[in-house]
Amino acid sequence: MRRPISETADALPTRCCRRRRTFILVSFLWICLLLTGPAKASGALEIRAWVDKTEATLEDQIFLTVSVSGQRRLPDDLELPPLPDFSITEGGTSSRTEIINGTIRTSVEATYILTPRHLGIFTIGPVRLKHKGRTYESRPLTVKILPAASPTAAHPKAFVTQQVDLKNPFVHQQIVYTFRFFRRVQSVEAQWDPPSFQGFWVEDLGKERQYEKVLNGQRYAVTELKKALYPLSAGPAKIEECRLACQLVVPRQGVPRGMDSFFGSSFFGSRVQTITKNLRGEPISLNIRPLPEAGRPEGFQGLVGSFAVQAVVGQDRLRLGDSTTLTVTVTGIGNLRDLAALLPETIPGFKVYPDKPSFQAEIQGDTLRGTKVFKKALVPLKAGPMKIPPQEVPYFDPVKGAYRIARTAPIPLTVEGNGEKEPLHLVTSSDLAGSKRSIKVLGKDILPIHTGLAGARSQIPSKTSLYAILAGVLLPPCIFLVCYGKKRRRERLETDQHIIRRKGARKKANRLLKEAKGGISRPEDKEYFGRLARSVKGLIGDKLNLNALAYTPEEIEGCLLGRRIPEEDAREARKLLEELEYDLYVSQGLETGERAALHRRARRLLSRLDKRL
């Protein structure tokens, strides 16, 4: 239906206004709800706790949920009960706000994952929360922990095993530890927590192996890990239980397959769920046998296993002064890494320079096979037919329970003397360049001692030099502070008017007195009295930082008494100044002697005031 253009044009602004009003109204109501929410919610605080299951096995995890209503965030002072029989992992928090009939309810939930450690019936005590002086508690919960399903008893969905190939090995004998993870459902996020292997030296036997195996008619996927263990000491030993945490993907109960396939899993939810399992492998007890004392060969270095030794020399014919390399290779299954040296260490008729042995391990089947190569540079000391004696490796054979010695055959060598005529070698430049070889290191040794007398002087500061160090550190800042103080004082003297006046007060008064002295013998000079009065008032004014020339004698007396000047001096000052003003303005003149007496009085007064002000 087409509308008239005019009607459409009028209706548009009306609809816009209505929408804006509706939007403002809804926003206002939402803000009101938000503002009033906390007030209502805080008044209804309640704490609840529940577990997802009350019966579980040692392999299961229990989800403990704590809900605090009336709060939007998990309070900091939420206190879980002590749970020594479980290991606890935090599973996260979630908050929820509900509006029912205008009432807002807020709550926060915290989830804790409890992994049982022991069998039995356990009580999870109340969860406590202290809020505004009150303590809130949840109800205690009881859970029953049952033994884990035995791998052989039924058809468990997953289980782990650990085993060793020998339960009573000899010390240092190689044993193979095998860990297997069986599952007949899909597993994700598997994490293996291996035992600590305390008392064993551990070597990895390659990467994990995946294969399938049928047990009791059920097909299991198996992951296998192997390690070579070498017991370090004799006596009973234990490999602790191993743990594997994983999530198994199992069908969700109560969802019929037909429904699921018909409606599709995405709408009605997945038809599978994951369950968390903590699988444990039984601990293994071993009895480590000591190596027998009887028949222990000389030079035995603790090798246990089965070994073979081979020796070759670089050249079997050499000149006196030349060197050749004897390479002895020891191979076998066992703790070959511990072999430090071969016997005999010295070879008669040769100077021996041993090199650092190299070791290489390789996995052969289920065992770790090692190869250790010893290289020795041999320099013959005399000419003639020589023989390298057999190189020996004593070891203990755990299969036969006896000590054995692996040895090489003696190697004959011919050493030619230097007296024989050397063939003439004609060389060309190209031959010379081609015949260059890298320098062969025949031996290694330490560099010589330091024979200088520098060794007689201590290189660490002694206690006696501590004072010098302290002086060295502290004296510079002290000198700086003294200089700084002096500079500040000088600047103050230069800028502070009071100090300047005070400092020059006596000089100024003396100068006026000296100027006035010339007027003693001139009775007509009335200014004489003015100079005397100015000298007295000037000194007092300069000392007290006052404009004393404008003060009356009474005011000057008051000032002096205020500064705790003796009363007689203050009175004398007032009296002298009154007399001087009288003589200046009123009297007809004084005799010379009286004028001189006034001068003396003024000088004495100035002297006293200078000392006391």
Added chain:
Amino acid sequence: MATENRKERLFPVWAILLLTLCIPRAAQGQDDIHTLLFRANQAYLDGRYAEAAGLYQAIVDKGDANGHVFFNLGNTCIRLGEVGKAILNYRKAAVLLPRDGDLKANLQYARSLTRDRIEGASPPFWHALAFWYFGMNLRELLITFIVFNALFWASALFNLYRSSEWTKWGLWLSLVLSVLLGISTALKYRETFRNPGGVVLVEEAPVRAGFSRNDTTLFVLHEGAEFTILDQEMGWWKIELADGKKGWLPANAGGRVALRLSRSPGSKQGAPDQRVPPGLPQAAAPGEP
């Protein structure tokens, strides 16, 4: 007045002259140590290594720690076949002679004679950055710090009377350098006297899970193996190897790299510094489980 002004003008000159006298003087002559050192060196050169070791030890016991003596003692221990003691003395020498090439070569040689191969991480980049710290011993760092400290206060003094843009830059530069050197000196003091390094001195030492002979043996170290001491308890050291392995080692099976500040006549160099209480295990026997 003029005299007073002149005195004040000359005051900074006197102050700077006084600053130059702050550097501590070297120790006075030590004739007896000279004699001992000469005899020890002669014994070593004549091949009388046991006698040389005793004489070097006597010098060390006098309390005058010197890198050259530790170096020579290390060489003597190598000749006597005591790799553990040699490495310990070389490491002590390295604290006092950080730039000595002979020492580095001999320490490397001694380490090549040990039985245990312990893989450690390569030195971090800041080792090269803080070259002055790793290239100087405590005494050198201390003197440098005192000089720069005096330089800073002298430049502050100069700035007080004749301030300019250059003198202010000089003041800040000397302040930064003296703070840096002060921190370095404090760290070096810790490295010298509280060095947590240690070396196994016995032929074979089991490292256990706890500080008791009943605890499980985690692994076995051999003579010359180096470790870091993390803690000590009842005559045992909690140690960590360069590859991260940890355990407890009897204190009498190893020696500490840390030097002693005070003179302690009669004490034995190379012997364990930790006193072992009676009743606790003494030196670990070779092959002990």
